[in-house]
Amino acid sequence: MKLRRLNDPGIQAFAAYLGNLANDPALPVPVQLLDDSAASEPLQTSAAVEARAFATRFAAAEYFHGVIAASGLAGIDRDRGLWTWLTLFYFDQLCPKDGHGKRKAGESARYVPNMDDARRFYRHLIYGPFAVYRLYQDKPQLLPVLLMNPLTVGTSETFRIFVENSELLAAPCAVDVANRLYYDPAKGKLRRGAGSKNDGGCRRLQDFINQITLTFDLQRLSADALLTMLPSEFKSFVTAYRQQASQLFATN
Amino acid sequence: MPRRFNYTGRQKIRRADAAIRIVGSGPSLGFDAVLNLGTYKIDPQARVAVEAYRSRTASYKRFEYGYANNPVAPAERSLAEFHDEQGILFRVKVTMEEGGLGKLLAEADGIRPVESTGDGSTRPLLPVVCHPLDGEAWKIDFGTGSAAPMLAIDSGIPLRHQYATDPTFRAIAMPAIFRQILTRILTQEELDEEPDPEDWRSQWLEFGRRAAGTNHPEDLNDDQAVDDWIDSAVSAFARSHRFVDAIAAPTPA
Numbered sequence: 001m002k003l004r005r006l007n008d009p010g011i012q013a014f015a016a017y018l019g020n021l022a023n024d025p026a027l028p029v030p031v032q033l034l035d036d037s038a039a040s041e042p043l044q045t046s047a048a049v050e051a052r053a054f055a056t057r058f059a060a061a062e063y064f065h066g067v068i069a070a071s072g073l074a075g076i077d078r079d080r081g082l083w084t085w086l087t088l089f090y091f092d093q094l095c096p097k098d099g100h101g102k103r104k105a106g107e108s109a110r111y112v113p114n115m116d117d118a119r120r121f122y123r124h125l126i127y128g129p130f131a132v133y134r135l136y137q138d139k140p141q142l143l144p145v146l147l148m149n150p151l152t153v154g155t156s157e158t159f160r161i162f163v164e165n166s167e168l169l170a171a172p173c174a175v176d177v178a179n180r181l182y183y184d185p186a187k188g189k190l191r192r193g194a195g196s197k198n199d200g201g202c203r204r205l206q207d208f209i210n211q212i213t214l215t216f217d218l219q220r221l222s223a224d225a226l227l228t229m230l231p232s233e234f235k236s237f238v239t240a241y242r243q244q245a246s247q248l249f250a251t252n
Numbered sequence: 253m254p255r256r257f258n259y260t261g262r263q264k265i266r267r268a269d270a271a272i273r274i275v276g277s278g279p280s281l282g283f284d285a286v287l288n289l290g291t292y293k294i295d296p297q298a299r300v301a302v303e304a305y306r307s308r309t310a311s312y313k314r315f316e317y318g319y320a321n322n323p324v325a326p327a328e329r330s331l332a333e334f335h336d337e338q339g340i341l342f343r344v345k346v347t348m349e350e351g352g353l354g355k356l357l358a359e360a361d362g363i364r365p366v367e368s369t370g371d372g373s374t375r376p377l378l379p380v381v382c383h384p385l386d387g388e389a390w391k392i393d394f395g396t397g398s399a400a401p402m403l404a405i406d407s408g409i410p411l412r413h414q415y416a417t418d419p420t421f422r423a424i425a426m427p428a429i430f431r432q433i434l435t436r437i438l439t440q441e442e443l444d445e446e447p448d449p450e451d452w453r454s455q456w457l458e459f460g461r462r463a464a465g466t467n468h469p470e471d472l473n474d475d476q477a478v479d480d481w482i483d484s485a486v487s488a489f490a491r492s493h494r495f496v497d498a499i500a501a502p503t504p505a
Contacts, residue, residue, distance in 0.1 A: 116393075131310040135310050170305060214356070215262070217301075
Protein backbone atom coordinates (compact mmCIF):
# COMPACT_ATOMS: atom_id res chain seq x y z
CA MET A 1 0.00 0.00 0.00
CA LYS A 2 1.32 3.45 -0.91
CA LEU A 3 2.42 5.61 2.00
CA ARG A 4 -0.12 8.08 3.31
CA ARG A 5 -0.49 10.25 6.40
CA LEU A 6 -3.39 10.55 8.78
CA ASN A 7 -4.74 14.08 8.88
CA ASP A 8 -5.81 15.72 12.14
CA PRO A 9 -9.30 14.15 12.18
CA GLY A 10 -7.68 10.82 11.33
CA ILE A 11 -5.19 11.09 14.19
CA GLN A 12 -8.01 12.08 16.54
CA ALA A 13 -10.10 9.12 15.42
CA PHE A 14 -7.21 6.74 15.94
CA ALA A 15 -6.41 8.27 19.34
CA ALA A 16 -10.06 7.85 20.32
CA TYR A 17 -9.89 4.21 19.28
CA LEU A 18 -6.82 3.72 21.48
CA GLY A 19 -8.64 5.32 24.40
CA ASN A 20 -11.72 3.17 23.87
CA LEU A 21 -9.65 -0.01 23.84
CA ALA A 22 -9.33 0.25 27.61
CA ASN A 23 -13.09 -0.24 27.97
CA ASP A 24 -13.60 -2.53 25.02
CA PRO A 25 -10.39 -4.45 24.27
CA ALA A 26 -12.06 -6.34 21.43
CA LEU A 27 -12.81 -3.23 19.37
CA PRO A 28 -11.90 -3.78 15.72
CA VAL A 29 -8.91 -1.78 14.47
CA PRO A 30 -10.15 1.21 12.41
CA VAL A 31 -8.15 0.21 9.33
CA GLN A 32 -10.63 2.07 7.15
CA LEU A 33 -8.85 5.26 8.20
CA LEU A 34 -5.81 4.18 6.22
CA ASP A 35 -7.28 5.13 2.87
CA ASP A 36 -10.34 7.14 3.88
CA SER A 37 -9.86 10.51 2.23
CA ALA A 38 -11.57 12.20 5.19
CA ALA A 39 -9.03 10.74 7.60
CA SER A 40 -5.85 10.46 5.57
CA GLU A 41 -4.13 11.95 2.58
CA PRO A 42 -1.66 10.74 -0.04
CA LEU A 43 2.00 11.75 0.04
CA GLN A 44 4.19 13.02 -2.76
CA THR A 45 5.88 9.68 -3.26
CA SER A 46 5.27 6.35 -4.85
CA ALA A 47 6.94 4.54 -1.94
CA ALA A 48 4.84 1.82 -0.36
CA VAL A 49 4.82 -0.53 2.59
CA GLU A 50 3.72 -4.12 2.65
CA ALA A 51 2.27 -6.31 5.34
CA ARG A 52 5.14 -8.25 6.81
CA ALA A 53 6.21 -9.57 10.19
CA PHE A 54 9.25 -8.15 11.93
CA ALA A 55 11.09 -10.37 14.38
CA THR A 56 12.73 -7.45 16.18
CA ARG A 57 12.72 -3.68 16.41
CA PHE A 58 15.98 -3.82 14.49
CA ALA A 59 14.37 -5.61 11.56
CA ALA A 60 11.53 -3.11 11.53
CA ALA A 61 13.89 -0.13 11.75
CA GLU A 62 15.97 -1.44 8.87
CA TYR A 63 12.88 -1.88 6.74
CA PHE A 64 11.36 1.52 7.51
CA HIS A 65 14.68 3.24 6.98
CA GLY A 66 14.80 1.73 3.51
CA VAL A 67 11.23 2.75 2.75
CA ILE A 68 11.66 6.32 3.98
CA ALA A 69 15.01 6.77 2.23
CA ALA A 70 13.50 5.55 -1.05
CA SER A 71 10.47 7.80 -0.62
CA GLY A 72 12.45 11.02 -0.91
CA LEU A 73 10.07 12.58 1.59
CA ALA A 74 11.28 15.66 3.46
CA GLY A 75 10.31 16.75 6.95
CA ILE A 76 9.49 13.25 8.07
CA ASP A 77 10.70 13.91 11.62
CA ARG A 78 7.79 16.25 12.24
CA ASP A 79 5.20 14.31 10.30
CA ARG A 80 3.00 12.87 13.08
CA GLY A 81 0.46 11.86 10.47
CA LEU A 82 2.88 9.63 8.59
CA TRP A 83 4.14 7.80 11.70
CA THR A 84 0.61 7.40 13.06
CA TRP A 85 -0.54 6.02 9.71
CA LEU A 86 2.31 3.49 9.83
CA THR A 87 1.29 2.56 13.36
CA LEU A 88 -2.23 1.90 12.22
CA PHE A 89 -1.01 -0.10 9.22
CA TYR A 90 1.06 -2.39 11.46
CA PHE A 91 -1.21 -2.24 14.50
CA ASP A 92 -1.73 -5.99 14.61
CA GLN A 93 1.99 -6.38 15.28
CA LEU A 94 2.40 -3.37 17.53
CA CYS A 95 -0.58 -4.22 19.73
CA PRO A 96 -1.48 -7.85 19.02
CA LYS A 97 -4.60 -9.61 20.26
CA ASP A 98 -4.22 -12.00 23.14
CA GLY A 99 -5.67 -15.51 23.12
CA HIS A 100 -9.14 -14.09 23.81
CA GLY A 101 -9.07 -11.62 20.92
CA LYS A 102 -8.40 -8.67 23.20
CA ARG A 103 -5.79 -5.94 22.90
CA LYS A 104 -4.09 -4.00 25.65
CA ALA A 105 -2.69 -0.73 24.37
CA GLY A 106 0.17 1.03 26.12
CA GLU A 107 0.63 4.77 26.50
CA SER A 108 -0.47 6.83 23.52
CA ALA A 109 3.08 7.99 22.70
CA ARG A 110 3.81 4.45 21.56
CA TYR A 111 1.31 4.82 18.70
CA VAL A 112 0.86 8.57 18.14
CA PRO A 113 4.28 10.19 18.36
CA ASN A 114 5.13 13.15 20.56
CA MET A 115 7.62 14.69 18.17
CA ASP A 116 8.41 17.72 20.31
CA ASP A 117 9.14 15.98 23.56
CA ALA A 118 12.75 14.85 23.90
CA ARG A 119 11.75 12.34 26.56
CA ARG A 120 8.86 10.84 24.66
CA PHE A 121 9.53 11.01 20.93
CA TYR A 122 11.49 7.76 20.99
CA ARG A 123 8.66 5.83 22.66
CA HIS A 124 6.87 5.61 19.33
CA LEU A 125 7.17 1.98 18.37
CA ILE A 126 8.19 2.69 14.78
CA TYR A 127 9.78 6.13 14.85
CA GLY A 128 12.01 5.41 17.90
CA PRO A 129 13.84 2.44 16.37
CA PHE A 130 13.88 4.19 12.97
CA ALA A 131 15.63 7.29 14.37
CA VAL A 132 18.30 5.24 16.10
CA TYR A 133 18.84 3.03 13.05
CA ARG A 134 19.19 6.12 10.86
CA LEU A 135 21.98 7.40 13.10
CA TYR A 136 23.85 4.10 12.77
CA GLN A 137 22.88 3.15 9.25
CA ASP A 138 26.58 2.70 8.41
CA LYS A 139 27.26 0.63 11.54
CA PRO A 140 24.08 -1.35 12.14
CA GLN A 141 26.10 -4.18 13.68
CA LEU A 142 26.36 -2.05 16.84
CA LEU A 143 22.62 -1.82 17.35
CA PRO A 144 21.40 -5.18 18.67
CA VAL A 145 21.87 -4.02 22.27
CA LEU A 146 19.39 -1.22 21.62
CA LEU A 147 16.97 -2.81 19.17
CA MET A 148 16.87 -6.54 19.80
CA ASN A 149 13.43 -6.54 21.40
CA PRO A 150 10.26 -7.53 19.57
CA LEU A 151 8.20 -4.66 18.20
CA THR A 152 5.64 -4.99 20.95
CA VAL A 153 8.23 -4.27 23.61
CA GLY A 154 8.68 -0.55 23.54
CA THR A 155 11.53 0.95 25.42
CA SER A 156 14.13 -1.24 27.05
CA GLU A 157 16.26 0.30 29.76
CA THR A 158 19.37 0.24 27.57
CA PHE A 159 17.48 1.92 24.72
CA ARG A 160 16.07 4.60 27.01
CA ILE A 161 19.41 5.35 28.61
CA PHE A 162 21.11 5.87 25.27
CA VAL A 163 18.38 7.69 23.43
CA GLU A 164 17.83 10.18 26.26
CA ASN A 165 21.51 11.07 26.23
CA SER A 166 22.34 12.46 22.82
CA GLU A 167 26.09 12.54 23.34
CA LEU A 168 26.13 8.94 24.51
CA LEU A 169 23.94 7.77 21.65
CA ALA A 170 26.08 9.56 19.06
CA ALA A 171 29.30 7.97 20.31
CA PRO A 172 30.02 4.74 18.41
CA CYS A 173 32.48 3.62 21.10
CA ALA A 174 29.76 3.82 23.77
CA VAL A 175 27.18 1.92 21.74
CA ASP A 176 29.82 -0.60 20.69
CA VAL A 177 30.90 -1.24 24.28
CA ALA A 178 27.32 -1.56 25.45
CA ASN A 179 26.70 -4.04 22.66
CA ARG A 180 29.74 -6.08 23.66
CA LEU A 181 28.94 -6.03 27.37
CA TYR A 182 25.20 -6.50 27.39
CA TYR A 183 24.13 -8.25 24.21
CA ASP A 184 24.48 -12.00 24.06
CA PRO A 185 24.62 -12.89 20.35
CA ALA A 186 24.32 -16.59 21.08
CA LYS A 187 20.98 -16.13 22.81
CA GLY A 188 19.89 -13.11 20.83
CA LYS A 189 19.00 -11.17 23.96
CA LEU A 190 20.47 -9.02 26.70
CA ARG A 191 22.65 -10.64 29.33
CA ARG A 192 21.15 -10.93 32.80
CA GLY A 193 21.68 -7.75 34.80
CA ALA A 194 22.23 -5.53 31.75
CA GLY A 195 19.41 -3.17 32.61
CA SER A 196 20.19 -3.20 36.31
CA LYS A 197 20.98 -0.18 38.41
CA ASN A 198 23.56 -2.26 40.21
CA ASP A 199 27.28 -2.66 39.60
CA GLY A 200 28.16 -3.22 35.99
CA GLY A 201 24.66 -2.48 34.68
CA CYS A 202 23.86 -0.16 31.82
CA ARG A 203 23.00 2.75 34.11
CA ARG A 204 26.39 2.45 35.70
CA LEU A 205 27.96 2.42 32.24
CA GLN A 206 26.11 5.63 31.49
CA ASP A 207 27.40 7.19 34.71
CA PHE A 208 30.95 6.13 33.93
CA ILE A 209 30.87 7.41 30.37
CA ASN A 210 29.24 10.68 31.43
CA GLN A 211 32.15 11.12 33.80
CA ILE A 212 34.82 10.54 31.18
CA THR A 213 33.13 12.86 28.66
CA LEU A 214 34.39 15.64 30.93
CA THR A 215 37.91 14.56 30.06
CA PHE A 216 37.82 12.81 26.70
CA ASP A 217 36.23 13.33 23.33
CA LEU A 218 34.09 10.23 22.87
CA GLN A 219 34.27 10.61 19.11
CA ARG A 220 38.04 10.07 19.25
CA LEU A 221 37.82 7.11 21.60
CA SER A 222 37.76 3.56 20.31
CA ALA A 223 35.59 0.87 21.83
CA ASP A 224 38.70 -1.15 22.65
CA ALA A 225 40.19 1.78 24.56
CA LEU A 226 36.94 2.44 26.38
CA LEU A 227 36.70 -1.22 27.34
CA THR A 228 40.12 -1.09 29.00
CA MET A 229 39.12 2.01 30.97
CA LEU A 230 36.11 0.40 32.63
CA PRO A 231 36.38 -0.04 36.39
CA SER A 232 36.26 -3.47 38.00
CA GLU A 233 32.50 -3.40 38.59
CA PHE A 234 32.07 -4.31 34.89
CA LYS A 235 34.37 -7.31 35.16
CA SER A 236 31.70 -10.01 34.89
CA PHE A 237 30.27 -8.49 31.71
CA VAL A 238 33.73 -7.95 30.21
CA THR A 239 34.66 -11.54 30.99
CA ALA A 240 31.45 -12.86 29.45
CA TYR A 241 32.08 -10.82 26.32
CA ARG A 242 35.71 -11.91 26.00
CA GLN A 243 34.87 -15.57 26.51
CA GLN A 244 32.16 -15.45 23.91
CA ALA A 245 34.35 -13.52 21.47
CA SER A 246 37.20 -16.02 21.85
CA GLN A 247 34.81 -18.94 21.30
CA LEU A 248 33.46 -17.26 18.21
CA PHE A 249 36.98 -16.69 16.95
CA ALA A 250 37.90 -20.33 17.62
CA THR A 251 34.76 -21.51 15.82
CA ASN A 252 35.58 -19.45 12.78
CA MET B 253 21.72 13.81 43.06
CA PRO B 254 25.33 14.55 42.09
CA ARG B 255 26.44 18.17 42.14
CA ARG B 256 29.15 18.47 39.58
CA PHE B 257 31.72 21.12 39.04
CA ASN B 258 34.24 21.10 36.27
CA TYR B 259 37.53 20.20 37.93
CA THR B 260 39.07 18.63 34.84
CA GLY B 261 40.87 21.72 33.68
CA ARG B 262 39.07 21.86 30.39
CA GLN B 263 38.22 25.38 29.35
CA LYS B 264 34.74 26.62 28.64
CA ILE B 265 34.48 28.30 25.27
CA ARG B 266 32.29 31.37 25.57
CA ARG B 267 29.24 31.53 23.33
CA ALA B 268 30.50 34.80 21.89
CA ASP B 269 33.55 32.92 20.64
CA ALA B 270 31.52 30.25 18.91
CA ALA B 271 28.89 31.99 16.84
CA ILE B 272 26.95 29.63 14.62
CA ARG B 273 24.32 30.56 12.09
CA ILE B 274 22.09 28.18 10.21
CA VAL B 275 21.80 28.85 6.50
CA GLY B 276 19.58 27.51 3.75
CA SER B 277 16.71 25.13 4.15
CA GLY B 278 15.61 21.65 3.12
CA PRO B 279 18.28 19.88 1.06
CA SER B 280 20.52 22.95 1.24
CA LEU B 281 20.27 23.32 5.03
CA GLY B 282 23.72 24.00 6.47
CA PHE B 283 25.57 26.25 8.87
CA ASP B 284 28.39 28.76 9.19
CA ALA B 285 30.52 28.94 12.31
CA VAL B 286 32.77 31.76 13.45
CA LEU B 287 35.23 30.38 15.98
CA ASN B 288 37.48 32.70 17.92
CA LEU B 289 39.88 30.56 19.94
CA GLY B 290 42.81 32.99 19.99
CA THR B 291 42.24 34.13 23.56
CA TYR B 292 42.30 30.63 25.05
CA LYS B 293 45.39 28.88 26.34
CA ILE B 294 45.17 25.95 23.99
CA ASP B 295 47.91 24.00 22.28
CA PRO B 296 47.91 25.32 18.70
CA GLN B 297 48.04 21.77 17.39
CA ALA B 298 44.88 20.76 19.24
CA ARG B 299 42.10 19.70 16.91
CA VAL B 300 38.79 21.47 16.60
CA ALA B 301 35.44 19.92 15.76
CA VAL B 302 31.90 21.23 15.57
CA GLU B 303 29.05 18.84 16.30
CA ALA B 304 25.42 19.44 15.35
CA TYR B 305 22.76 17.49 17.19
CA ARG B 306 19.08 17.37 17.93
CA SER B 307 18.01 15.18 20.82
CA ARG B 308 14.37 14.70 19.88
CA THR B 309 15.19 13.15 16.51
CA ALA B 310 18.38 11.34 17.59
CA SER B 311 20.23 13.34 14.92
CA TYR B 312 23.95 14.01 15.03
CA LYS B 313 26.72 15.08 12.65
CA ARG B 314 30.32 16.07 13.21
CA PHE B 315 32.52 18.46 11.24
CA GLU B 316 36.29 18.69 11.57
CA TYR B 317 37.71 22.23 11.65
CA GLY B 318 41.43 21.47 11.61
CA TYR B 319 43.73 22.93 14.25
CA ALA B 320 43.19 25.40 17.07
CA ASN B 321 45.72 27.92 15.78
CA ASN B 322 43.78 28.27 12.55
CA PRO B 323 40.38 26.61 12.46
CA VAL B 324 39.24 26.09 8.89
CA ALA B 325 35.66 25.36 8.00
CA PRO B 326 35.21 22.19 5.96
CA ALA B 327 33.59 22.66 2.59
CA GLU B 328 30.86 20.21 3.50
CA ARG B 329 28.67 21.71 6.22
CA SER B 330 25.37 20.25 5.17
CA LEU B 331 22.66 19.61 7.72
CA ALA B 332 20.28 18.19 5.15
CA GLU B 333 19.92 15.05 7.25
CA PHE B 334 18.24 17.16 9.93
CA HIS B 335 15.55 18.19 7.40
CA ASP B 336 14.65 21.36 9.31
CA GLU B 337 16.48 23.75 11.59
CA GLN B 338 14.11 23.54 14.54
CA GLY B 339 15.82 22.43 17.73
CA ILE B 340 19.32 21.96 16.30
CA LEU B 341 22.07 22.65 18.85
CA PHE B 342 25.82 22.74 18.41
CA ARG B 343 28.85 21.69 20.39
CA VAL B 344 32.44 22.85 19.81
CA LYS B 345 35.23 20.59 21.02
CA VAL B 346 38.96 21.20 21.14
CA THR B 347 40.93 18.03 21.75
CA MET B 348 44.53 16.93 21.91
CA GLU B 349 45.77 13.50 21.03
CA GLU B 350 47.36 12.03 24.15
CA GLY B 351 48.26 8.39 24.49
CA GLY B 352 45.95 7.48 21.66
CA LEU B 353 43.04 9.26 23.32
CA GLY B 354 41.47 12.58 22.45
CA LYS B 355 41.78 14.63 25.61
CA LEU B 356 39.24 17.41 25.86
CA LEU B 357 40.94 20.80 26.29
CA ALA B 358 38.02 23.14 25.71
CA GLU B 359 34.34 22.86 24.94
CA ALA B 360 31.14 24.77 24.40
CA ASP B 361 27.94 22.76 24.48
CA GLY B 362 24.27 23.50 23.88
CA ILE B 363 25.04 26.35 21.48
CA ARG B 364 21.87 27.67 19.94
CA PRO B 365 22.35 29.11 16.47
CA VAL B 366 22.30 32.86 16.11
CA GLU B 367 18.91 34.06 14.95
CA SER B 368 19.05 34.95 11.28
CA THR B 369 16.46 37.71 11.60
CA GLY B 370 19.03 40.17 12.88
CA ASP B 371 16.32 42.33 14.39
CA GLY B 372 18.17 42.60 17.68
CA SER B 373 15.33 41.04 19.63
CA THR B 374 16.33 39.14 22.74
CA ARG B 375 15.71 35.44 23.11
CA PRO B 376 13.17 34.53 25.80
CA LEU B 377 14.58 32.86 28.88
CA LEU B 378 11.73 30.36 28.80
CA PRO B 379 10.48 29.66 25.27
CA VAL B 380 6.97 28.26 24.98
CA VAL B 381 6.28 25.13 22.96
CA CYS B 382 3.05 23.23 22.46
CA HIS B 383 2.64 19.51 22.16
CA PRO B 384 0.49 16.75 23.63
CA LEU B 385 1.28 16.27 27.33
CA ASP B 386 -0.79 13.22 28.10
CA GLY B 387 -3.13 14.89 30.54
CA GLU B 388 -0.90 17.58 32.00
CA ALA B 389 -1.80 21.18 31.13
CA TRP B 390 1.81 22.32 31.29
CA LYS B 391 5.22 21.12 32.27
CA ILE B 392 8.83 22.15 32.08
CA ASP B 393 10.51 20.37 29.22
CA PHE B 394 14.15 20.03 30.21
CA GLY B 395 14.94 18.07 27.11
CA THR B 396 18.23 16.23 27.23
CA GLY B 397 21.88 17.16 27.24
CA SER B 398 22.62 20.87 27.38
CA ALA B 399 19.38 22.08 25.90
CA ALA B 400 17.72 24.96 27.74
CA PRO B 401 14.35 24.29 29.39
CA MET B 402 11.12 25.23 27.70
CA LEU B 403 7.58 25.70 28.94
CA ALA B 404 5.45 23.08 27.25
CA ILE B 405 1.70 23.72 27.04
CA ASP B 406 -0.63 20.92 26.03
CA SER B 407 -1.60 21.34 22.40
CA GLY B 408 -5.24 20.64 23.24
CA ILE B 409 -5.58 23.91 25.16
CA PRO B 410 -7.29 26.61 23.10
CA LEU B 411 -5.16 29.71 22.50
CA ARG B 412 -2.30 27.85 24.11
CA HIS B 413 0.39 30.40 23.33
CA GLN B 414 -1.68 33.15 24.93
CA TYR B 415 -2.42 30.82 27.82
CA ALA B 416 1.20 31.10 28.96
CA THR B 417 0.74 34.86 29.37
CA ASP B 418 -2.61 34.66 31.13
CA PRO B 419 -2.28 36.52 34.49
CA THR B 420 -3.92 33.75 36.51
CA PHE B 421 -1.82 31.06 34.88
CA ARG B 422 1.32 33.12 35.47
CA ALA B 423 0.41 33.74 39.09
CA ILE B 424 -0.10 30.06 39.78
CA ALA B 425 2.51 28.49 37.56
CA MET B 426 5.46 30.87 37.36
CA PRO B 427 6.68 30.50 40.96
CA ALA B 428 6.54 26.71 40.57
CA ILE B 429 8.37 26.93 37.26
CA PHE B 430 11.04 29.18 38.72
CA ARG B 431 11.48 26.86 41.71
CA GLN B 432 11.68 23.78 39.53
CA ILE B 433 14.31 25.25 37.25
CA LEU B 434 16.49 26.59 40.06
CA THR B 435 16.26 23.27 41.87
CA ARG B 436 17.22 21.42 38.74
CA ILE B 437 20.23 23.64 38.13
CA LEU B 438 21.51 23.48 41.68
CA THR B 439 20.97 19.78 42.22
CA GLN B 440 21.46 18.09 38.87
CA GLU B 441 23.31 20.25 36.39
CA GLU B 442 27.03 20.58 35.92
CA LEU B 443 28.17 24.07 36.87
CA ASP B 444 31.35 25.73 35.75
CA GLU B 445 33.64 27.64 38.03
CA GLU B 446 33.57 30.47 35.52
CA PRO B 447 29.94 30.83 34.46
CA ASP B 448 29.21 31.50 30.83
CA PRO B 449 26.74 34.41 30.77
CA GLU B 450 25.11 32.99 27.67
CA ASP B 451 24.52 29.57 29.13
CA TRP B 452 20.91 29.01 30.24
CA ARG B 453 22.00 27.83 33.68
CA SER B 454 23.97 31.02 34.29
CA GLN B 455 21.07 33.12 33.06
CA TRP B 456 18.58 31.50 35.42
CA LEU B 457 21.00 31.70 38.35
CA GLU B 458 21.53 35.37 37.59
CA PHE B 459 17.76 35.80 37.52
CA GLY B 460 17.64 34.09 40.92
CA ARG B 461 20.46 36.25 42.28
CA ARG B 462 18.63 39.41 41.27
CA ALA B 463 15.42 38.19 42.89
CA ALA B 464 17.02 36.91 46.10
CA GLY B 465 19.50 39.73 46.36
CA THR B 466 22.35 37.30 47.01
CA ASN B 467 24.30 34.66 45.14
CA HIS B 468 23.34 31.03 45.57
CA PRO B 469 25.24 29.20 48.34
CA GLU B 470 28.77 28.20 47.42
CA ASP B 471 28.37 24.80 49.02
CA LEU B 472 25.77 23.07 46.91
CA ASN B 473 25.87 20.05 49.19
CA ASP B 474 24.29 22.13 51.93
CA ASP B 475 20.72 21.17 51.09
CA GLN B 476 19.18 23.49 53.66
CA ALA B 477 21.08 26.53 52.41
CA VAL B 478 20.21 25.71 48.80
CA ASP B 479 16.53 25.27 49.66
CA ASP B 480 16.51 28.53 51.63
CA TRP B 481 18.10 30.44 48.77
CA ILE B 482 15.60 29.04 46.25
CA ASP B 483 12.71 29.90 48.61
CA SER B 484 14.04 33.39 48.99
CA ALA B 485 14.42 33.90 45.22
CA VAL B 486 11.01 32.48 44.38
CA SER B 487 9.09 34.39 47.02
CA ALA B 488 10.82 37.66 46.12
CA PHE B 489 9.99 37.02 42.46
CA ALA B 490 6.35 36.27 43.31
CA ARG B 491 6.05 39.37 45.51
CA SER B 492 7.53 41.62 42.86
CA HIS B 493 4.92 40.41 40.36
CA ARG B 494 2.11 40.60 42.94
CA PHE B 495 0.87 37.17 41.95
CA VAL B 496 -1.46 36.84 44.92
CA ASP B 497 -3.14 40.12 43.99
CA ALA B 498 -3.56 38.84 40.43
CA ILE B 499 -5.61 35.93 41.74
CA ALA B 500 -7.41 37.82 44.52
CA ALA B 501 -8.51 40.65 42.23
CA PRO B 502 -8.11 39.49 38.63
CA THR B 503 -8.06 42.05 35.89
CA PRO B 504 -11.41 42.14 34.05
CA ALA B 505 -11.20 40.55 30.62
